[in-house]
Amino acid sequence: MSRRLDERREAYQRYKRDVNERGKPFYPYAMFHDTVMSLVVVSVIAALAVIWKLTAEEEPDASGALGVLYGEEADPGTTNFIPRPDWYFYFLFYLLRIFKWPDSVILGTVGVPTIALMLLLALPFIDLRRERKLLRRPVAIVAAILTVVSMGVLTYKGATARESLGTEAVLAVPEWVEQQQLPQEAEAGARLFAESSCLNCHIYLGSGAANLGAPELTEIGASNKGVDYFRQYVANPAKFGNQRMPPFQGLGDENLRNIGIFLDASKGPK
């Protein structure tokens, strides 16, 4: 152990001597490279901003090459879109799809990222060999390739994962009405349900995605909890001990009642 430490110290002394004898001054040599690179970075960032602005302005409806300048204003009530984090969180986003609620989702949100972080932090203490040449570090090569490939795959999958869009779910409403034999007064609620973000977390007759441990709602009406219960629940789930579902107070009383009627009428396909 101490022999290894001595060797490392010796190597570092040798490094310092070599640099002193044969190195070159930071200015102007390395600084030249750094300056060129910095100019490239600033230009690339400015170019991205320009492309973003120009392409998004050309066709205001379609998003430009780099996306819209800004989306619609946040509206806690009616939403029908996909919650998307920034691209560097896609891998995490997709991990959640691999680990399903409730037994293993903690592995996805906490477990895997924590282990990865611990490994990163511990790397200099795991790899104690002095060898720096890549071809003589087979474990490092394999680990690097595995990391890059898995992060790439997860990011790609996260980018292309299709959650059901509210607008698409609306098309399924007539089918719901038929299969569930919904009464007419439940149809308005069905449409609202499809347009709001409910299906981002809940599954209804095969539409939507199971997220955050949200239960399937296809047969929720069979519990006979009543319209009023659902109305209050959806308005403020926190009151019922549900911290994961956002409050939908913003939908307004009328809409909440309609959703309540719809949920109460959903008693499973006949």
Next chain:
Amino acid sequence: MPRRKSARRQKLEQLIAYPIDWLEERSGLIGGLRYFLLRKVPGDTSWWHTLGSATLTAFIVQTVTGVVLAMYYKPDPDKAYESIRFITDDLTFGWLVRGMHRWGASVFIILMFFHMARVFLFGAYKYPRELNWIIGVLLLVLGMLEGFTGYLLPWDQTAYWATVVGINLNGTAPFLGPFLAQFLQGGAEIGNETLSRFYAMHMLLIPGGLFALIGLHLYLVIRLGVSSPPWSPEAAGEERVEAPPEGRAGLVQPGPRGGYAK
């Protein structure tokens, strides 16, 4: 013997030297700058070594554009969206500042990963640079948190709902999770409190941490020196058979800088 300088020239030189000497005498900063600029780096440092300063440049772009945005942005759910719209559509070059801040964030994150990959492939995290690797990992985490908190600020649908999911995910962590989620959210729902919190973290807390850690990171880079590319035949610190001293004919013909032990 050098030609005697004219009196005029001498005076001019004194005039230039005076403020520099004044500053040096009182602070030692000039000496520090000289040390920083003229310190030796391995002769074989390459373009790979520019990734760190490229990351630093991206960070500086974020700081400058961020300060400008902060002058016009209003962290209030009723005004945030409108202020972003104003910056993008009406403010002169506001779109450029906001665009650079927005895309600079991605460039910053990418460069951090590239820089980390370079450090990994060079084996530059080994003795004595372990601590700088750890500081680097913390920088990576803080950088991504900066991205997460900044994402909410435009207060559009994507921002809002991505944050809903993000906060809820925090809530799933054992023990601390619910507390963390509650702390981030600030109130019963995502609104005023949440936006203020994210703004404070995005503007003060996390950048403060980043500044401090980057300072420490660069201090260690200067103190320890950057590593040579390991495959370079000139790699500093490599064990090598010393060339026989001059004047004594060696049995082995030494290479220009001696052969290598391995």
